[in-house]
Amino acid sequence: MASAAHAVTLKAATDPSFVPFEMLDQESGEMVGFDIDILNAIGERAGFDIDLKTMDFNGIIPAVQTGSVDVAIAGITITEAREKIVDFTDPYYDSGLQILTSANNGDIEDIEGLEGKKIGTKIGSTSYDYLTANLGDSTITPYPGSADMYMALMSGSVDAVFYDAPNVGYFAKTKGNGRVKTVGPLYEGQQYGIAFTEGSEWTEAANEALAEMKSDGSYAEIYQKWFGAMPGDSQ
Known part of the structure; x- marks a missing residue:
């Protein structure tokens, strides 16, 4: 060294x-x-x-x-x-992808629950690739920054966000505390x-x-x- x-x-x-x-x-x-x-x-x-x-x-x-x-x-x-x-x-770092919804949303519990829903994710991310490969019937909106997709969720423009678990979890515990929640398991285990x-x-x-x-x-x-x-x- x-x-x-x-x-x-x-x-x-x-x-x-x-x-x-x-x-x-x-x-x-x-x-x-x-x-x-x-x-x-x-x-x-x-x-x-x-x-x-x-x-x-x-x-x-x-x-x-x-x-x-x-x-x-x-x-x-x-x-x-x-x-x-x-x-x-x-x-x-070991990671994965996770769903984030509004705190009062009882409809979405896993990836199947995203069928037909409006979903926000990030441009160029593996979460976008995963969604396009697995959820053809949904409206997937790619945002340039994570702040944009979280704002879209809290304003009701999208029903859920699907993105890297640590980023989603950090937002749920900080700015989104009480307004959003993570649901379901980690998808597509990933490593950074x-x-x-x-x-x-x-x-x-x-x-x-x-x-x-x-x-x-x-x-x-x-x-x-x-x-x-x-x-x-x-x-």
């Missing part, structure tokens, strides 16, 4: 709207969140600094693919299609990875750093800061 005196700065990209993984701290004007802490800690151990830029999620994988950025972290689900064009680290440009010399060093963080407890500290206790066996 390199020393703390880093000579290399990597151009990094994230999506500013995937709370609590990455979000803008209004007071400092800096990006904060679980992903930001993870990437900074990995860089500290692997020997690189970060020059972080924000962009819409839809543009992140193409930016890594073309080399306009060196690395991206944005709750990016590892998929076969994405693995063909970027190099992923080992998974650093950090994306490097294909053939990057940094992927292996990042994996080594991540493994160290998991073994020495520093990963757990970052996890607990943003999500509370580490989950045990999945339910």
Whole structure:
């Protein structure tokens, strides 16, 4: 591992709207969140600094693919299609997709309950792909940012939101508290990875750093800061 005196700065990209993984701290004007802490800690151990830029999620994988950025972290689900064009680290977070409805909605309890309903999701996300593959009869509206789809749900423009579980759960516990609820199981178990440009010399060093963080407890500290206790066996 390199020393703390880093000579290399990597151009990094994230999506500013995937709370609590990455979000803008209004007071400092800096990006904060679980992903930001993870990437900074990995860089500290692997020997690189970060020059972080924000962009819409839809543009992140193409930016890594073309080399306009060196690395991206944005709750990016590892998929076969994405693995063909970027190099992923080992998974650093286990996730899935979940349904969010209004707190007083008793009709929707699972994915079957979304048939014929208006559903909001995010452009370019695996949740959008899942919906289009499994719910052809529903009205699926892709929104550019997660805040937009949550506003649509609370205003009644859509009957449900279907999106990444940690983001949905965080919203239900914070701004949506008392007004929305998560329902049903997790769908399509997913794992998030950090994306490097294909053939990057940094992927292996990042994996080594991540493994160290998991073994020495520093990963757990970052996890607990943003999500509370580490989950045990999945339910």
